Amino acid sequence: MQLTRRTILRTALAAGVSGLLPARSFAASQLALGTATLDTLSDGHLVLPIGFISDNPGAPELLARHGLSGPEIESPCNVTLYRDGINTVLFDVGSGPDFMPTAGKLAEAFDALGVTADEVTHVVFTHAHPDHLWGVLDDFDEPIFANATHLMGRAEYDYWADPNTVSTISGGRETFAAGAIRRLQALEDRIVTFEDGDEIIPGIGARASYGHTPGHMSFEVRQGNTSAMIVGDAIANAHMAFEAPSWASGSDQDAEMGAKTRLDLLGMLADGTMPMVGFHLPEGGVGRVERAGDAFRFIPEA
Template sequence: MTFTRRTILRGGLAMGAMTALPRLSFAAQTLEMGSARLDTLSDGNLVLPIGFVTDNPEAKPILESYGITGDSVEPPCNVTLYRDGTNTVLFDVGSGNDFMPSAGKLMEAMDALEVAPEDVTHVVFTHGHPDHLWGVLDDFDEPFFANAEHMMGKDEFEYWLNPETLDTIDQGRKTFAAGALRRLQILEDQIATFGDGEEILPGILAQMTPGHTPGHMSFHVKNGETQAFIVGDAIVNHYLAFAAPGMAAGSDQNPDLGAETRVALLDQLATDKLPIIGYHLPEGGLGRVERDGDAYRYVPEV
């Protein structure tokens, strides 16, 4: 199992009416998995209020120990690309152009790897939040990955496709629900659904990890003797989620269930010693889980 790291520098991009941004670094990591290869690709980053991490005052010392003292955080967004010689699989597709100007950079990262949208055979969603789903359509509302089969967990798909979700989701996430509904209605006839424990593609097993969203899925990837675990947003940061996994996370739609899932998943990953890929983990998102007393720590592979 060989890890490599590369940094791809691209030209400055405009951000709305602002002046051109500095040159952006699309940091990525690669995990060689026998005859297959897994890459993480940067979709940029989000800018979120600290409440999306937590509003619990007991978290303050932990956050400060990681240098987090302001009113906002800027989590990276790591899309996973898996290629086994037959299938070219994207796990999530980033934000596209409609969510945040700091995100939506997946196409530049794919271009740097010389992977075209038409090369993708499967798009697999962990869940339906904007930074994972909204990049699925182009500017003409056509599927961006036109040759790909699109796949989503059945419970997650039905939740976002249900118009009643707009009336039941909290006010701060209503735009999430509206955006997911529009996109999934367009793609409805092109999406295959699956359940917990299913092998959705050779060597790719789905594992239900609910709480962040009702039907959030993670994925256990195996090729030969090598394995990795794609956590999506079941573990949403490298600090509080590891140091205090039982503490409610502001980004989870069901904070209690999210914490329960996180505690069990971290125990599983620390026991199995699998490489993990986290959508919002640093340095490309590829690392490992280690026990740290009664809690855990994230160890990046760099």
């Protein structure tokens, strides 16, 4: 299924009118990492056509086991804030007001946590899809996080900053490309790029997790002998991505690479017992991965 802004807006508005969208708490979850804290904040949620999850013939049965059989599916959006007493690091910035009416709630989440945009020292992007990038500018196209260094993986930046991407991108994502280049141009003088394996901030290392987008990055955040992996959309839901990680996902621009990335990440997280944070995972997105036979399961952090 192609994901177009028109399709998801129509789906979201219909669900909103029918009262299917419950109110959500802005403060989602917290994880202690040594003397640092890692909070997830709700930017609201997306409403997507259920067929977008996968076109695999087994998908309807798998989703039905999770109570998902209607035409739409809600996908929570968990923005991550890391604070170590020196750095205040925001991983992704949410949708802002221009993508979907059910998302773009990060300002309210900041208020609930008692944090201001001016306190953010670094903004780190996993990738440049609308629900991760479009909330970076205010109504005057000025950066909201005015005191922050903005960081994005080199491959991801080069792809979305290329004017040709809007005419070559597939899957109905032309609006994604147009929105990304406008925002990256506005950030041009303050954005810093990095490579796979770089320590981008003391204690925060970049890990390539390509497939969802051409340069998608995950991040290992380490404090003392504790760590967590921020996976962005490399693991994009708590059902199919865990139970059938090798199936193609409609959200991945490169489905084959996305599946390989999921399998590698899930295996590493399960075997190393490292907690993870997923942007679209339930209950704040913080939890652990366990093996379940030939598959996996997500265990939310208590």
